[in-house]
Every structure is written in structure tokens, then in C-alpha cells.
Amino acid sequence: MKSLYILFTQVIYRWDIILPGLLFLFFVSLGSYGLGMNIRDRRKKTLKKLVKKRTEELEKTNKELKLRNDELDRFVYSASHDLSSPLKSILGLIKVAKMENPEAQQLQYLIMMKKSVDKLESFIEEVIQYSRNARLPIKHECFQFKQFALDILLNYQYINDYNKITFEIEDTTGEPITTDGMRLRIILNNLISNAIKFHRTDLNEKPKVKITRLIESNNDVISVEDNGRGIESEYLDKVFEMFFRGTETMPGSGLGLYILKEIVNKLNGEIRVKSEVGKGTAFVIALPRAE
Numbered sequence: 691m692k693s694l695y696i697l698f699t700q701v702i703y704r705w706d707i708i709l710p711g712l713l714f715l716f717f718v719s720l721g722s723y724g725l726g727m728n729i730r731d732r733r734k735k736t737l738k739k740l741v742k743k744r745t746e747e748l749e750k751t752n753k754e755l756k757l758r759n760d761e762l763d764r765f766v767y768s769a770s771h772d773l774s775s776p777l778k779s780i781l782g783l784i785k786v787a788k789m790e791n792p793e794a795q796q797l798q799y800l801i802m803m804k805k806s807v808d809k810l811e812s813f814i815e816e817v818i819q820y821s822r823n824a825r826l827p828i829k830h831e832c833f834q835f836k837q838f839a840l841d842i843l844l845n846y847q848y849i850n851d852y853n854k855i856t857f858e859i860e861d862t863t864g865e866p867i868t869t870d871g872m873r874l875r876i877i878l879n880n881l882i883s884n885a886i887k888f889h890r891t892d893l894n895e896k897p898k899v900k901i902t903r904l905i906e907s908n909n910d911v912i913s914v915e916d917n918g919r920g921i922e923s924e925y926l927d928k929v930f931e932m933f934f935r936g937t938e939t940m941p942g943s944g945l946g947l948y949i950l951k952e953i954v955n956k957l958n959g960e961i962r963v964k965s966e967v968g969k970g971t972a973f974v975i976a977l978p979r980a981e
Contacts (some may be wrong), residue, residue: 694731695955699852700915715909717873718976722903727915736849742780759905760825761769764825765894765923773810773814774811774814774818777807777810777811778811780803780807781804781807781808781811782806784800786805787800787814788800798839798937799951803978806875810836813945816848816945816946816949817945819876819949820945820949820952822872822876823873823876823949823952823956824952826872828870828873828956828957829870829871829872829903830868830869830870830980831868831869831870831871832866832867832868833866833867833871833905833956834866834867835861835863835866835867835912836859836861837859837917838867838871838874838875839859839878839880839901840880842875842879843857843859845852845879846882847933849894851886851887851889851891851897852886854889854896854898855886855896855897855898855899855919856896856897856898857898857899857900857901858898858899858900858901859900859901860900860902861903861904863904863905865905865976867903867910867979868955868979868980869957869980871911873953873957874912875957876913876949876950876952877950877954877975878882878901878914878949880946880947880949881914881950881973882899882901882914883946884897884946884947885914885918885971886899886914888916888918888919888971889916889918889919890918890919891927895917897917897918898916898917899914899916900913900914900915901913901914902915905979906976908978908979908981909959909976909977909978909979910976910977910978911974911975911976911977912974912975912977913972913973913974913975914972914973915970915971915973916970916971916972917969917970918970918971919940919967919968920965920967920971921963921965921967921972922967923965923967926963928949929947929963930947930950930951930961931948932944932945932948933945933948934947934948947975954975954977957978958977958978959973959975959976959978960975961973961974961976962974963975
């Protein structure tokens with residue numbers, strides 16, 4: 691008991707030394723905390739300024755990039771049209787030259803020239819299609835699918851082997867379709883053109899192309915199916931790549947199916963392909979139904 695009293699007396703005696711020490715430690719801690727808070731606040735302000743500056747720079751860069759892309763799209767579209775006009779003139783001159791009863795060798799040259807011009811004109815048309823899809827907003831139209839597909843087929847009636855192919859259009863929905871007419875026209879043109887291009891003449895049955903539309907899960911499902919050459923399985927995952935061609939002997943630029951995929955994506959749709967060599971190919975497109 692006596693020892694506790696002595697200890698208490700010593701603590702009271704030393705309080706004049708302990709208290710200033712405690713007060714010193716308190717103010718040092720308070721000052722350190724305030725200094726830390728001040729440093730953190732300054733860092734936050736600096737970071738906010740830096741983020742704001744970077745955001746403004748990024749927005750400026752995006753605006754400039756969009757402007758350059760728009761300018762490039764307009765240039766491509768304009769240049770393609772300007773190139774297309776003289777090609778049509780050349781085709782007209784080739785047609786006139788053929789009417790002059792040229793010699794066999796000259797006629798062969800004219801045929802070769804026409805093939806080259808046709809190939810270039812087809813490429814230019816694909817570039818224009820790509821530019822249209824990138825530039826123009828989606829515009830919904832309401833029309834009868836069967837008549838729409840028939841009008842597209844009529845554009846092919848004068849090409850080689852058209853009359854050798856049986857075409858069938860089927861739409862049992864009983865409803866008009868509402869979608870972007872320009873883009874759907876490009877889609878069907880690409881698929882029908884390919885079906886005609888890769889048809890087979892070595893069949894016991896007549897070459898055929900079937901165009902079908904039905905409604906599933908609130909989607910307009912459109913398919914173009916043929917009994918043509920088919921696509922080798924190793925190429926099925928690549929057919930929608932830009933400039934992809936299975937072999938150098940295959941006609942076309944390799945842009946058609948790439949553009950088709952881009953258009954389907956623009957319409958928030960999906961596309962898949964089924965094919966078997968020697969039996970044919972089917973492209974199936976699902977487009978969300980417009981409200």
C-alpha cells in the first residue's frame with residue numbers, strides 16, 4: 691500500500707514533465723495529419739486537372755478523327771462515282787466496237803477488255819456500298835419482301851446462265867417487312883450474285899437458288915440457299931474477312947461478304963453460313979424486327 695502511494699506521488703511529481711511531452715506529441719500528430727490531408731488534397735486537385743486535360747485532349751482527338759473519317763468516306767464515295775462514269779463510257783465503246791463486225795482476234799481483245807472493266811466496275815460498286823453503309827443513318831421502310839426480292843432478281847436476267855437456274859422466293863409470314871431497304875438490297879444482291887456466280891452445271895438436277903423469309907423470336911430471318919459448288923470447311927470462318935478469297939481463280943474482290951457482314955452488324959443482326967462442297971451453301975440472316 692505504501693509502495694502504491696509512493697508511485698502515485700512520483701507520477702504527480704513528474705506530471706509537469708509528462709504533460710508537455712503529451713501535448714507535444716498531440717500537436718505533432720495533429721500537424722502531421724493536417725499536412726497529410728493537405729498533400730492528399732493537392733494531389734487530388736493535380737490528378738483532377740490532369741484527368742480533365744487528358745479527357746479534353748482525347749475528345750479533341752476523337753473529333754478530329756471523326757472529321758477525317760467523314761472526309762475520307764466522302765472522298766471514297768465521290769472518287770468511286772467519278773471513276774464509274776468513264777468505265778460506263780468504255781463499256782459503251784466496247785459494245786459499239788463489237789457491232790462493227792471485228793475480226794476474231796480483235797473480238798477476243800474486246801471480250802478481255804470488257805471482263806477487266808466489269809471487274810473494276812464491280813469493285814467500285816462494292817466500295818460505294820461500303821461507304822454508304824458507313825455514312826448513311828438507318829432508314830426504316832415498309833414493303834412486301836417477295837416483290838422486293840423479285841425486283842432484285844430481275845436485274846440479273848440478262849447475265850450468263852440466268853435462265854439455266856431455277857429461282858424460288860418464299861414468304862409465308864403474310865406480313866410486310868420493315869427494315870432499311872437500301873441495306874437489305876445490298877445484302878440480297880451480294881448473296882444472289884454469289885449464288886449465280888458459283889452455280890454448278892454438272893448436276894443431274896437443275897441449279898436452283900431459294901430465297902426465304904420467316905419470323906422467329908421477333909427476328910426477320912432471311913436465307914439464301916443454293917445447290918452450287920459449296921465452300922470448303924476450312925474457309926467457313928474466313929469468308930467474312932476483308933479481301934478473303936479461297937483461291938486466286940475465284941472471281942471477285944473479296945469485299946462482298948465483308949461488306950454484307952458490316953451491314954448486318956449495322957442493323958444489329960446476325961449472320962451464319964452453312965455449306966458443303968458439292969452440295970451447296972446457305973446464308974441465314976436474322977434482323978431484329980423494327981417497332
